[in-house]
Amino acid sequence: MTSPIQKILFGSPGTGKSYSIDKTIIPEVLGIDKNEHPDNIIKTVFHPEYTYGDFMGKLVPITRASKVEYNFYRGHFLQALTQAYKNILPHYKDPITNRASNFRNLSDKDKQLELDKARKTACLKANNVALVIDEINRGNSSAIFGTIFQLLDRDDDGWSSYSVNITKIELMTILESIGVEEKPLANEQFEYKFPGEEKWKKSYLTFQGRVNGLNLNLKEQSIKIPPNLSILCTMNTSDNSIYFMDSAFKRRWDWEFINWDKTKPPKGNYGKEQNGTLDEQEWFDFIKKLNDFIKSNHASIRGIEDKQILENIL
Template sequence: MIKIFKFRKNDLNPSLGKQIEFNQNVVSNFFGFSKDKVEIYITYKSLSPKDTFNNKKFKNYLKLSPSRGDYKVYSNSDETENIKDLFINILKLNETNNLDDYFALIKKDAINYDLYFLPKETSISSFLSSINNSVFEFDTTNDNTVINSNPNAYKPIIDQSLRGIILKTFKVILNKVNENDLLQLSQKKESRLDESNISVLSFPKYFNTDAIISYFNKPQNKEQLKSGGIQRYFDENLNLVNYPNSYLTNQWYDNDKNNTSLLNFNKFLSDLSEGFLKIIKEDNVFKLVSLSHEKTFEIQNNILGYNKIYFGPPGTGKSHAIKEELKKLGAKGDYYSRVTFHPDYDYHSFVGGYKPFTDTEDDDKIKYKFVPQVFIDFYIKAWSKLSEHYYLVIEEINRGNCAEIFGDIFQLLDRNPEYNIEPSTELRAYLEEYEKSNNVKLLFDGKLQMPNNLSILASMNTSDQSLYPMDSAFKRRWDWHYVPIDLKCTESNFTINIDDTHQYSWLEFLAKVNNKIYSVTKSEDKQIGNWFINASKSDNIISKELFINKVLYYLWNDVFKDEVFNPDNIFIERNTDGTKNRNISFNNFYNKDEQDRLLIHLLSDILNVQILKSADKEIVEYSQENQVVGEAAEPNGEEYKEKKSESEE
């Protein structure tokens, strides 16, 4: 049997007081432990054959925690490494980056197990195939990632009444989560039941101040749980460890007005099950379902699609960062496609529309038919092969009018089955015909639904953000990943060559000119990235012609042209005493009689970039201590370290 676990904070917390835990339900149904103390051996199996730690075995000492029924992994008495050492010291996992990842345990016998680390983007079906295991389904009555070899193992819990399904679901919750984790969400308070004072637990994040669980000193019957002649609580004792005589409210409503509504309960359920469980209503029957089985589609893998925009100043390597992510994720050529947005790109270019064609079978008459474009192509591919992860890459996303290009399908970016959208008449007809011809489901109750195995990655130059501003509703549907300027990138340590005696460090020039850009614009958006020019194919030399035509043109046209009276304008020729001599026009750099002099004046005198000496040409990085744009960080605060980027021009 295989079991897949999602990492918890304690699993990746290096503190000795924070142990890896396996709850009682896992112990009973997977491990089968019966003793208070056990010793098991776990062998790390890597999905990469080159991993030097592949097949390394770890001894693990587990001890029962009587108050909670959990087994915790403690340090070995002989100080040998256990699986927590594997996670933290060998695989270098941490709470910041890996809480969305998983690990799989395969039971070999009572004391021997194999362990696989599974990053969140791992296709579970591909993983099972790689270890020659059978197909699987998720079992919602256990932990949300139990894998059974029986493909019919999943059976949704059903009930004719909302109250009945909520009681059954609450019992599932108690089996799935640690009681203390549940109680951390609650608040104690005093209330009344008829003439009696009672103690209750509320969950204000979800149900406001309503009493959800009442607890007593002794067991209660139906009559004791009534108020005003109406039974207010289920008479089934929840038997919480901390509150032995505890009862769940039965006041639940199928609307969005009451505090104890199904809507609010599903929010509560989603948080506790990590988004995996939900109660739905079909044909007047309530069902507790795994979201992988909701409606008529099934997710046969663990792929989680996402939308991400890589943004930053021009030349920071956003396109390369996307390419590296696709490489890291193992994206194959047939499973991703790139498009570039531009001002003439529209909905029909992205989604599809009617186009004329010559019908050779009908006297060459001109007719019209729906022709799908890249989004619908990948929408169909993803639904047709759920075991694979598909990627749509959009370059220069803000150079196109996103509101016009995405149209109504932008709501699919929510990735929420509750927000499916109605397709246009022609698109619906096309998809219905495709469904019939290819035996694949593309419409759900007649609507479009984003495939979970289709991700969209995009790049955006911050210097172009005013071309077509994105509205807040569109932006909030994306994850944002900042790609910073890296002045310590040794691979972009190019040399600007003016003549035989005047050569300058590209990285030092960037540091100095970006300070000027920030001083003038009060923004980092128009600063220049270290890969604005990629001279790696020209012996790391930036010729003066390239420097003028690409770098100075950008600085003149996009930054300084309208800053005639700004003292930080770099296009000002100054006298030796620093006073202004004249404004420099971009055309002046094409005057052969003064070209070299103006370039040297701009670099040496105005920006104070040092002339490289022979020994200086071995310099591999430039200090950023006084640089306005420091070591930029991603939203999660971790320093972004991109080792190699490409020019975005």
């Protein structure tokens, strides 16, 4: 696991923002092999009709045999979160239920240190997960993220600084997605078993101990973003159909400007075989001068940098 990336790549259309994420950041920085582990990459595109339900989850009616049933649809964020949890879980060794440990005799401070140590060890071994959001400013990001907005603040260890509460159906979906099986008993009791286990268990303390590595609080129904989950976004700076991003939302991201590559001449209509009147170098010089003129007028014309002529849109 590397340090989590929470970044918005912005610039004019065609500069290679999505390409940079797909070909450089995901495979080289995060070490995710999309062929070997395709489940570790979740992609979505924001648009004006995209909602919190699409992002987090929602009940969807399905008709079967003339009867309407409601299934819970996992949104793109919940898919990414549960995949990150799923990658951590096999590596977490709970010090509370570990019979070989002396956990119960430790002070509260030392207990917390042991929990943090076990959680950190598991996260270091876990595979990274990338949530990729294209065109983040084409949707109402404040409404789409909703309470998830609070999770975007990260501590030095990569976990969210603050937790948020979720609904019971969202919590049950997370547990089901990471492979936990449950069956109800009388008096609001239940039995459970984790992936790869055969025996059913009833101890609530043991259950909570097993998910401590995920910073998942069963009683409070609260979650945090783990350090093996990165969120990568693209944004066109002057799209005509965009939503405003407030300062509080913006400050929770790293920002990287992606400019067009001046070392690669655009593939324009400059060859004699195409009846062009400019050779390759003349075309490149023309494009460079035209873009320099466009950028020099950015103070008087808002968003003019988005009107540059680029290689990938010629």
